[in-house]
Amino acid sequence: MSDISQARLTPTTRAGSRKVFIKTYGCQMNVYDSQRMGDALANGGYVATETMEDADLILLNTCHIREKAAEKIYSELGRIRDMKAERALEGRDMRVAVAGCVAQAEGEEIIARAPVVDLVIGPQTYHRLPEALARVDKGERVIETDYAVEDKFEHLPRAAKKDIRARGVTAFLTVQEGCDKFCTFCVVPYTRGAEVSRPFAQILDEARQLAEAGVREVTLLGQNVNAWHGKDPTGKSIGLGGLLFALAEIPGLKRLRYTTSHPRDMDDALIAAHRDLPALMPYLHLPVQSGSDAILKAMNRRHSAADYLRLIDRIRTARSDIALSGDFIVGFPGESEADFEATMQLVSDVDYASAFSFKYSARPGTPGAALSDHVSEAVKSERLARLQALLRRQQQAFSESLVGQSLSVLIEKPGRRPGQIVGRSPYLQPVVMRQGVGAIGDIVTVEIANSVANSLIAEGAMHLEPTGMVA
Numbered sequence: 080m081s082d083i084s085q086a087r088l089t090p091t092t093r094a095g096s097r098k099v100f101i102k103t104y105g106c107q108m109n110v111y112d113s114q115r116m117g118d119a120l121a122n123g124g125y126v127a128t129e130t131m132e133d134a135d136l137i138l139l140n141t142c143h144i145r146e147k148a149a150e151k152i153y154s155e156l157g158r159i160r161d162m163k164a165e166r167a168l169e170g171r172d173m174r175v176a177v178a179g180c181v182a183q184a185e186g187e188e189i190i191a192r193a194p195v196v197d198l199v200i201g202p203q204t205y206h207r208l209p210e211a212l213a214r215v216d217k218g219e220r221v222i223e224t225d226y227a228v229e230d231k232f233e234h235l236p237r238a239a240k241k242d243i244r245a246r247g248v249t250a251f252l253t254v255q256e257g258c259d260k261f262c263t264f265c266v267v268p269y270t271r272g273a274e275v276s277r278p279f280a281q282i283l284d285e286a287r288q289l290a291e292a293g294v295r296e297v298t299l300l301g302q303n304v305n306a307w308h309g310k311d312p313t314g315k316s317i318g319l320g321g322l323l324f325a326l327a328e329i330p331g332l333k334r335l336r337y338t339t340s341h342p343r344d345m346d347d348a349l350i351a352a353h354r355d356l357p358a359l360m361p362y363l364h365l366p367v368q369s370g371s372d373a374i375l376k377a378m379n380r381r382h383s384a385a386d387y388l389r390l391i392d393r394i395r396t397a398r399s400d401i402a403l404s405g406d407f408i409v410g411f412p413g414e415s416e417a418d419f420e421a422t423m424q425l426v427s428d429v430d431y432a433s434a435f436s437f438k439y440s441a442r443p444g445t446p447g448a449a450l451s452d453h454v455s456e457a458v459k460s461e462r463l464a465r466l467q468a469l470l471r472r473q474q475q476a477f478s479e480s481l482v483g484q485s486l487s488v489l490i491e492k493p494g495r496r497p498g499q500i501v502g503r504s505p506y507l508q509p510v511v512m513r514q515g516v517g518a519i520g521d522i523v524t525v526e527i528a529n530s531v532a533n534s535l536i537a538e539g540a541m542h543l544e545p546t547g548m549v550a
């Protein structure tokens with residue numbers, strides 16, 4: 080990539096040597112989408128660059144989930160405008176495209192507010208990216224945000240083996256997109272559209288291709304991944320549990336994960352997969368958002384706190400060593416101190432290994448934004464601090480409970496210091512190990528000596544002789 084000379088970056092450059100810089104915000108699905116857009120652009124002759132200043136095309140893949148996430152995009156576009164102006168003085172051109180959930184939600188507004196933007200493209204139309212860029216080349220400003228009728232995954236090109244390898248031994252694979260749940264705080268049903276499951280055969284094919292290129296761990300993605308449903312080759316209707324059983328048969332795929340799940344869609348077959356599939360990692364992200372039944376109802380989560388706790392019991396009965404993670408929102412409209420205490424109580428009852436927590440952010444067009452009784456920023460901040468302190472204590476206690484235990488670790492990459500190598504525990508924690516325990520892509524069993532910040536340190540890893548080698 081770095082062997083493309085400066086001279087070939089001028090606007091007169093042939094399409095065959097243009098450079099694209101892709102910046103990804105938001106969830107893992109955006110990471111996956113950025114890779115697939117990168118694949119589509121590679122097919123059209125673009126090469127990836129790691130530096131924005133170098134790029135002939137800047138592609139921002141955006142997130143709309145909270146106000147801050149969306150506003151970040153406009154400040155980034157301000158910086159890009161200045162960069163583009165500087166480049167214009169040098170006689171060089173640069174295209175700017177905005178993809179993702181902000182593109183879908185605010186397409187017209189982006190075009191009006193940010194003249195620097197040449198193309199706005201929503202998540203359902205990424206397969207049309209090369210064609211849309213061709214229109215931009217002809218001088219058009221393009222907005223492509225219709226929900227496409229054709230299957231975008233069918234039309235997006237596959238990644239080249241060398242690109243899969245370059246991305247490492249773990250990979251994301253989107254199996255389901257969109258959401259029909261309409262939680263009253265959430266923009267996803269509007270930005271990603273209705274729930275759609277990719278067909279069984281398409282998923283199996285892509286997973287096989289990943290495994291053949293050296294991928295050892297696949298994380299299945301969906302906004303509501305456990306709502307995935309399809310038909311197996313015999314025509315039998317199956318859910319995510321059935322899909323996981325089929326994926327576990329693929330040679331080379333040693334570890335499986337999935338995210339994000341809704342408590343209402345954790346069915347018996349999926350719980351059975353946790354019991355019966357060694358490849359399915361004992362780590363589950365199962366957001367609950369609040370521990371108060373009144374708030375859960377106002378959020379339209381369609382389950383109670385007790386339903387959630389019963390579900391956790393069933394999952395733990397099936398797989399006793401499972402570690403749990405969750406998402407929480409504090410300060411949803413109408414949340415009283417007692418409602419918040421109910422959330423703290425639920426967190427204490429569940430005992431999370433890790434979690435994400437956020438202040439409620441009113442999103443235009445969602446039912447939550449229209450509610451009265453909004454909670455003040457000061458109260459939200461104070462509650463978030465209390466919740467995060469509790470969650471941090473739980474996370475630390477979980478990490479410390481692993482010290483002295485043997486864990487299986489998938490080796491992912493060289494460490495930051497010479498002589499170190501880093502992998503992931505079954506619970507997604509980075510594990511720092513001594514180089515030589517195995518090669519990248521190997522799964523090794525190591526004893527945990529220590530836990531530091533968010534990482535685990537394997538026995539021997541910190542007592543290294545200086546090797547003079549650069550890892």
Ligand code: SAH
Binds near residue numbers: 144145303406408439
């Ligand atoms: N599909 C997933 C998560 C979607 S968004 C699920 O159903 O859980 C990821 C997380 O962002 C959510 O779980 C929620 O905790 C948070 N979130 C979503 N909308 C939000 C909003 N308006 N304000 C604050 N946090 C929000």
Ligand code: SF4
Binds near residue numbers: 259260266267303341
């Ligand atoms: Fe948003 Fe709720 Fe759907 Fe999750 S389940 S994506 S929080 S609407």
Ligand code: F3S
Binds near residue numbers: 107
């Ligand atoms: Fe953000 Fe869209 Fe993902 S709003 S969290 S990028 S689905």
